[in-house]
Amino acid sequence: MQSSTIRVIEVNEAREATKIQHLSHQHCLVLADKMEEEIDRKCDGCMLPISNIFYYCSECPFFLHKTCAELPRIKQHWFRQSNATLNFDSFKKCDFYSQYSSGFFYDINEDWDMCLRCAKVADIIECEGHQHFLFFDFKYRGKCNGCGETNRCGAFRCGKCRFALDFGCLTLPHSALHKIDEHKLKLTYHDDKEQSYCDICEQYRDPSLWKVEGYPECSYCGKLCQEKILKCEESTCNYIVHYKCHWRH
Structure with a gap:
């Protein structure tokens, strides 16, 4: 079995592959550094939003991050x-x-x-939502500080404090587009309020979990945002959506 997943067809002056054939796709892929339109395109390899240099198919809607395309077999x-x-x-x-x-x-x-x-995650990693390095602990069975769910297969844990994240929360993108809102939605890590209560139902909200401050209702499903969410990064926009709703729709 060959270890490389790509065959280089064309290169630029810097010897960077600008046109390739990838084992996963029947058509050739072309290198690009940005989308022509501000639309939500996901990488067909990792299924995360296209946010940096990538390869695209000119014959069908197929996209790969450059880093995903270059992964070894x-x-x-x-x-x-x-x-x-x-x-x-x-x-x-x-x-x-x-x-x-x-x-x-x-x-x-x-x-x-x-x-x-x-x-693509290393066993020791930095996370924007925490000040210390995290390492993978195979034996960890506690709660995730991102979503509050209990881990059963280990988690990335801090060696200096009681902080842990599962694979799902650790790999969340910092921002994403949604078809219902024209602006990017930004992931929020904590609630700085001393009194963490929902402004509508007045129920307590755990300030240690990742969510949105002061706006507990998902703009898509209408349910309270008591788990991982995305919010519009424009200060004048109040659009908020559950992370699960964003990817399901």
């Missing part, structure tokens, strides 16, 4: 210290993020399926 992963094989043709559940995806997966020891957003 076989790599050694820190989770099991063994070879992981890249799989393109699948729709399955990530054993680490606990969500189904139609993107690329790494198969680890034929026992674990890891989506690209999780596979």
Whole structure:
């Protein structure tokens, strides 16, 4: 099995591949550094928004981050210290993020399926929502400080304080577009209010979880924002949506 996933067709003066053939797609892909239109396009590899340099297909709506396109077919992963094989043709559940995806997966020891957003995470990492480095603790079974859910397969934990994040929260994008709102939605990490109560139902809201300050209702489903959310980064816009609602619709 070949280790490279791409065949270079054209390069620029800097010897950067500007046109490639990728094993996952039937057409050639062209390099670009920005979208021509401000629209929400997701990478077909990691399923995260296109926010930096990427490859696109000129014949159909297929996109890959440059970093995703250049991933090797076989790599050694820190989770099991063994070879992981890249799989393109699948729709399955990530054993680490606990969500189904139609993107690329790494198969680890034929026992674990890891989506690209999780596979690209190192075992020691910095997180914008926390001041210290986080390391993966296989034995951690406590709650995630992002969503409040209990972890059963380990988590990224701080060695200096009681802070932990699961794969899902750690790999959340900092901002994203949604078809209902014209502005980008920004992920909010904590609530600075001394009194953390919902302005509508007056129920208590845990200030340690990631959500939006002072606006507890999802603009899409209408339910209270008591979990991971995205909000518009424009100060004059009050659009807020559950993270799950954003990706499901």
